[in-house]
């Protein structure tokens with residue numbers, strides 16, 4: 001009997017637990033069994049591995065081949081185990097030097113021809129392998145994402161034969177580099193705030209939202225630039241930190257999305273359509289995959305026409321809005337994905353969009369308007385810190401008025417204000433816990449009275465009370481002020497005025 005051991009990784013949320021692939025050869029009738037993979041995946045893996053070995057002009061063992069993937073209760077995502085299984089079979093058959101497999105991990109799907117195909121979730125696997133001090137060999141198509149991991153020893157290969165030549169010392173595989181990706185993505189931040197005419201209040205709210213990572217709702221008739229404003233948010237947000245960027249790249253890797261190599265520290269902006277399914281939005285599937293809210297991790301989730309989204313889908317957002325994570329349960333499996341997104345939403349004031357408009361075009365009945373607004377639940381609206389009416393801009397102002405400040409100028413203030421927050425609490429103000437709010441947003445007696453009056457008048461919940469203070473803290477940070485003063489508080493309260501409706 002002959003035994004070989006190969007290391008690989010399984011996907012689990014954005015983690016990548018170690019999987020040991022053991023291959024035993026023994027006498028007896030020719031057969032291949034694979035333990036640990038779901039039954040449907042076994043036959044396909046067996047066929048691909050056998051064909052790839054034969055097409056590489058190497059011998060497939062003549063006796064009984066037993067492959068065991070452990071632990072067996074992990075979700076086994078199809079083809080990613082092909083390469084480790086094939087190498088285990090070859091090593092057990094003494095066609096590869098077994099010590100060459102000891103300090104290395106392998107991931108990749110095999111085509112029948114022996115070519116290596118890219119798989120999802122390589123980045124988390126490379127991160128974990130590197131932490132465990134092992135080298136990694138991945139398909140060339142996964143090279144660019146693997147190259148994001150600093151200090152990793154990652155080689156890319158195009159086929160099983162290339163991997164074998166490398167392990168036998170006959171040829172060296174090239175290290176993974178960013179160049180393994182396709183052409184670089186276009187600059188996602190080409191849109192500049194300078195193009196937005198008028199709307200000084202909306203620009204101000206956007207700046208506050210960016211500085212403190214607060215959720216924002218823009219309410220106004222069609223054509224007032226709500227979408228245009230929201231899409232400028234990524235351009236004024238601070239860049240992702242190293243760890244944040246890696247977390248986001250890991251989510252993208254698991255979702256099968258590319259990370260734009262030249263712009264991998266730019267925050268994400270995801271804008272799913274209101275017809276998106278719950279699975280597309282929050283994640284799911286038989287092999288759980290992250291949804292839009294996770295692809296917006298550390299970035300912006302923009303929901304245009306908010307009341308048009310399925311109410312159930314919107315309710316599901318409440319958990320991640322609090323915790324920054326989403327748990328996805330399926331019959332057999334559970335997965336958790338990060339989802340610390342910043343919610344930016346837009347809606348019309350009524351079904352036709354023209355309520356409150358001086359044109360008098362709106363014919364919606366008060367009941368129809370009430371029904372429309374009631375599609376959004378109180379608890380969801382509670383979690384939106386900044387709510388703002390975006391009025392129609394006079395035509396003259398739209399055409400001829402001066403452009404506003406550029407994104408670069410606004411971003412400089414945002415970055416400075418965010419740096420104050422990170423130095424003080426280690427997180428943006430929107431993520432402060434209630435105790436931290438009480439510590440960092442101390443009020444004097446007059447400010448207490450002001451906030452109490454506003455709370456009564458607007459009918460704010462206890463949660464909204466703390467959220468007002470978080471926004472006031474951000475406004476003070478933008479002003480470079482260590483203390484909250486009455487003006488900061490009053491401006492923060494203004495953004496809750498729509499709650500009274």
Ligand SMILES: [Zn+2]
Pocket residue numbers: 350351352353354355362363364
């Ligand atoms: Zn209307």
